[in-house]
Amino acid sequence: MNRKIGRILIVLMAALAFQATVRAQTSPASLFEDAAKAYQSSQYLKAREIYESMLTERRGDAALYYNLGNTYFRLGDRGHAILWYERASMLEPHDNDIQYNLSLAKADIKGAEEDIWDKILAYPEAHGLLWISTVLLWMWTGTLSLTWIRPRLSSRRFKRGIAISFALWIVAAGWGNWRLWNESRPWSIIVAPEAQIKSGPSDDFPVGATAPAGLRVLVLEERDGWTLVGLTNAGIKGWVPKGTVERLEMF
Amino acid sequence: MKRFLLCLLTAIAFAGARPSVARADDLSIEASVAKSEITMDEQLLLFVTVKGSANVTTPKLPTIPNFDSYSTGRSQSVSIVNGSMSSSVTFNYVLMPKAAGRFTIPPIEISQGGQTLATHPINIEVTSASAQPPQTPHRPSPIGANESIEGVMIRAHVNKRQVVVQEPVILTIQFLRRVRFLSRPSYAPPDTTGWMTYDLQPIEYTTTIQGMGFSVTEFKYELFPTAPGRLTIGPATIECSVENFQADPFDVFFQNFFQSGQSKTLKTKAITVEVAPLPESGKPGGFSGSVGQYALSANLDKSTVKAGDPITLTLEVKGEGNIKTIGEPSIPPIPSFRRYETISSLNTQSQGNRISGSKAFKTAFVPEDPGTFSIGPARFDYFDPIERRYISLKSKTLTLTVTPGTTGPPVANPAGMGSAQSEEVHILKEDIRYLKPAPSPARPFNQKLDLLALGAFNLLPLLLLAGSGGFRLSKERDLKNPEGARSRKALTQARERLKKARQHLQDSDPNLYLRTVSSAVAGYVADKLGVSKTGLALDDAARELEGRRVDQKNIQGLRELWEIADRGRFAPIAMTNTERQALYQRALSLITQIEEQIR
Numbered sequence: 036m037n038r039k040i041g042r043i044l045i046v047l048m049a050a051l052a053f054q055a056t057v058r059a060q061t062s063p064a065s066l067f068e069d070a071a072k073a074y075q076s077s078q079y080l081k082a083r084e085i086y087e088s089m090l091t092e093r094r095g096d097a098a099l100y101y102n103l104g105n106t107y108f109r110l111g112d113r114g115h116a117i118l119w120y121e122r123a124s125m126l127e128p129h130d131n132d133i134q135y136n137l138s139l140a141k142a143d144i145k146g147a148e149e150d151i152w153d154k155i156l157a158y159p160e161a162h163g164l165l166w167i168s169t170v171l172l173w174m175w176t177g178t179l180s181l182t183w184i185r186p187r188l189s190s191r192r193f194k195r196g197i198a199i200s201f202a203l204w205i206v207a208a209g210w211g212n213w214r215l216w217n218e219s220r221p222w223s224i225i226v227a228p229e230a231q232i233k234s235g236p237s238d239d240f241p242v243g244a245t246a247p248a249g250l251r252v253l254v255l256e257e258r259d260g261w262t263l264v265g266l267t268n269a270g271i272k273g274w275v276p277k278g279t280v281e282r283l284e285m286f
Numbered sequence: 287m288k289r290f291l292l293c294l295l296t297a298i299a300f301a302g303a304r305p306s307v308a309r310a311d312d313l314s315i316e317a318s319v320a321k322s323e324i325t326m327d328e329q330l331l332l333f334v335t336v337k338g339s340a341n342v343t344t345p346k347l348p349t350i351p352n353f354d355s356y357s358t359g360r361s362q363s364v365s366i367v368n369g370s371m372s373s374s375v376t377f378n379y380v381l382m383p384k385a386a387g388r389f390t391i392p393p394i395e396i397s398q399g400g401q402t403l404a405t406h407p408i409n410i411e412v413t414s415a416s417a418q419p420p421q422t423p424h425r426p427s428p429i430g431a432n433e434s435i436e437g438v439m440i441r442a443h444v445n446k447r448q449v450v451v452q453e454p455v456i457l458t459i460q461f462l463r464r465v466r467f468l469s470r471p472s473y474a475p476p477d478t479t480g481w482m483t484y485d486l487q488p489i490e491y492t493t494t495i496q497g498m499g500f501s502v503t504e505f506k507y508e509l510f511p512t513a514p515g516r517l518t519i520g521p522a523t524i525e526c527s528v529e530n531f532q533a534d535p536f537d538v539f540f541q542n543f544f545q546s547g548q549s550k551t552l553k554t555k556a557i558t559v560e561v562a563p564l565p566e567s568g569k570p571g572g573f574s575g576s577v578g579q580y581a582l583s584a585n586l587d588k589s590t591v592k593a594g595d596p597i598t599l600t601l602e603v604k605g606e607g608n609i610k611t612i613g614e615p616s617i618p619p620i621p622s623f624r625r626y627e628t629i630s631s632l633n634t635q636s637q638g639n640r641i642s643g644s645k646a647f648k649t650a651f652v653p654e655d656p657g658t659f660s661i662g663p664a665r666f667d668y669f670d671p672i673e674r675r676y677i678s679l680k681s682k683t684l685t686l687t688v689t690p691g692t693t694g695p696p697v698a699n700p701a702g703m704g705s706a707q708s709e710e711v712h713i714l715k716e717d718i719r720y721l722k723p724a725p726s727p728a729r730p731f732n733q734k735l736d737l738l739a740l741g742a743f744n745l746l747p748l749l750l751l752a753g754s755g756g757f758r759l760s761k762e763r764d765l766k767n768p769e770g771a772r773s774r775k776a777l778t779q780a781r782e783r784l785k786k787a788r789q790h791l792q793d794s795d796p797n798l799y800l801r802t803v804s805s806a807v808a809g810y811v812a813d814k815l816g817v818s819k820t821g822l823a824l825d826d827a828a829r830e831l832e833g834r835r836v837d838q839k840n841i842q843g844l845r846e847l848w849e850i851a852d853r854g855r856f857a858p859i860a861m862t863n864t865e866r867q868a869l870y871q872r873a874l875s876l877i878t879q880i881e882e883q884i885r
Contacts, residue, residue, distance in 0.1 A: 063724075063725040064724055064725065067721075067722075067723065067724055067725060070721075071721050071723070074721060076690070077593060077656065077690040089725075093725055093728060094728060095728035095729045095730055096725050096726055096727075096728050097726050097729070098722035098724065098725050098726040099722075099725055099726075101721075101722050102721045102722055105718055105720075105721055108718050109654070109655075110655075111621070111622050111654070111655060126729050127726070132719045132722070135718075135719055136718040136719055139716060139717075139718055140718070142716075162736055162740075165737075165740050166740065169740060169743045169744055172744055172747050172748075173743075173747045176747035176748065176750060176751040177747065177750070179751060179754070180750050180751055180753075180754035180755075181754075183754040183755060183757065183758040184754050184757055184758070186758075
């Protein structure tokens with residue numbers, strides 16, 4: 036009896052040890068290491084395969100998206116490289132490496148240039164701005180309420196503070212809501228080597244424009260295997276076959 | 287020697303009994319020309335002689351319109367007669383006409399010892415060269431039969447008068463002389479504005495013209511017109527001082543002491559060349575303006591390279607023509623290769639009458655991916671001025687094998703730009719940054735939870751603001767209508783007073799309880815009616831309440847309550863605790879009912 040229990044225990048322990056080993060081999064950290072080894076030895080396809088195998092479980096992992104962008108860049112697929120860098124940037128907008136690689140990948144794309152105002156407007160995160168606007172809201176409403184309840188406290192300093200915090204609140208709330216709205220738009224990236232933009236959702240329509248891989252576009256409509264995209268900088272919209280562009284927001 | 291003689295003569299003058307000092311009164315100035323009529327091809331000799339002073343200053347030669355002027359030196363003679371010394375200095379100038387017509391040499395002034403003297407104006411007539419029989423044909427030699435032969439001559443000619451843009455023109459300047467130079471001749475090359483000029487090797491030889499032997503120096507230039515139109519090659523100039531064979535032997539004797547020979551300024555004639563534009567028909571799309579006869583070659587410094595290592599592609603254009611203006615040959619783009627800036631190098635040499643050479647374009651590439659790649663063919667388009675047509679050259683296609691690279695030190699400066707020793711930062715190759723070593727915490731793309739919290743945090747201060755606003759409005763309304771506020775708050779006030787009365791329920795003095803209840807009821811009625819509680823009579827109150835549509839039953843109840851309370855206030859009455867409680871409830875119920883009915 037005792038011998039039987041001992042055997043069962045040994046089998047159970049062996050099973051646990053095997054499971055732990057398998058788990059260690061497939062842990063995100065070890066997969067990252069495997070992919071890095073493949074990347075270092077110029078086996079970019081293998082590295083990409085490993086990173087893509089982690090996407091389902093590691094969604095929202097900016098480092099994973101960044102590394103995947105690097106493998107696509109090395110494979111010469113600029114469209115997908117920019118797509119993954121942009122996704123990483125959405126999660127970690129102030130990560131220096133992500134921004135550097137993204138700007139390098141976009142360097143040769145005409146029409147993707149951002150002017151200084153675009154950069155300034157896009158710098159603060161929407162949530163940060165909205166939290167700042169909340170604090171400012173508390174400041175001016177609290178001060179105003181106090182002066183309403185206790186009119187004796189009302190002074191020029193109070194009124195100036197209310198006016199300043201109110202003005203800043205308007206700016207922060209407007210800016211934050213604009214950022215939130217802009218982020219929520221269906222932004223997409225052209226992942227095909229060159230997108231041929233047609234005037235209608237069919238091969239029968241003529242090509243009105245071409246756009247390079249990696250260009251950020253807006254998806255306006257999807258119909259019968261075709262996607263209506265808008266090129267905001269160029270003021271152009273037209274149809275491309277489905278799969279030419281990929282949405283930035285994944286989930 | 288001349289200076290020595292001058293010093294000697296001066297010493298003799300001072301050593302004499304009394305040396306004569308030239309006075310300002312003795313000063314005179316005189317101007318003369320060799321000819322009063324000249325052609326455009328000739329030069330005019332102007333002599334300005336100043337007499338009477340041992341030490342004269344140089345006269346101011348004014349600007350002479352329509353002439354270029356050069357000084358060719360001065361000659362001086364000194365005479366001593368009876369111990370008195372007089373001096374004569376002649377200043378020599380060469381005038382070259384710039385236009386035909388009648389011109390005047392303005393007065394030439396000299397100032398000395400506070401005295402200013404001037405010459406008389408001299409009239410000169412310049413006739414155009416075409417009016418005269420041609421003197422110099424456009425050929426180097428032999429000299430034309432009717433051309434005057436002089437001891438020193440300069441000639442210029444070109445091999446073509448009609449060319450296309452960038453087609454070469456050979457300009458030859460011949461300097462012929464058969465006399466001895468007393469000083470080194472000064473040569474000024476022609477003005478070639480509008481041309482790109484290459485110096486060819488000068489040559490020297492001897493020739494015989496009309497039986498006279500001449501030494502010849504040829505200066506040669508290859509000129510490339512840079513734009514269509516009528517382009518001019520300006521005159522070349524030689525200034526020299528030569529022996530004067532035609533002078534009197536007696537004068538020659540003195541010239542050996544006092545002069546440096548005859549100064550000459552020789553100029554060639556300006557030459558005009560018609561430059562036509564390059565033909566438009568057949569012009570290739572990649573034509574960048576190269577004209578000449580060329581060959582194109584291409585080679586790579588390596589045939590096999592690791593990914594990430596640089597290679598250098600050299601495209602060389604070789605031949606005859608304006609080598610400096612050769613444009614870069616075009617090469618098809620190579621996918622997955624990073625291209626760096628092209629650096630060109632020039633090599634020119636003169637062979638006979640032509641400039642030849644090569645221009646090499648070195649471009650560094652860095653292949654990023656392994657594989658076998660074809661580079662080229664490079665293409666170069668040029669215009670051949672001999673065949674009068676455009677020619678397109680193509681180089682051979684080069685093959686490059688790229689093996690997988692290894693990570694290592696940064697790529698070396700591929701094009702040789704900058705220096706490793708430089709103290710500045712040189713970006714050699716921009717590349718993406720390396721992988722992130724570990725996963726990062728996952729974040730959702732859209733943070734809806736945060737937004738909910740944000741919404742709540744934004745709603746609270748707004749509610750606070752609404753509340754405080756309502757409070758403020760209420761306060762202001764009360765201030766504007768105090769009677770209305772009193773009426774509105776009557777019930778609350780009455781309830782508070784009744785609460786105080788309850789505190790006296792257990793009090794040993796029952797009248798205190800009854801007084802408090804009476805005060806609460808009377809206070810309520812007074813607040814509702816907007817009158818003073820003091821002196822409020824029950825009948826007046828009942829009448830007023832009746833007028834405010836209060837039920838008779840409640841008015842009657844008020845009367846009973848009021849009387850009980852009044853009785854208790856003025857005479858002690860015995861009430862059990864239960865009765866007191868009932869009285870309290872009755873009062874509370876009564877004022878609540880009146881509150882509902884009263885208008």
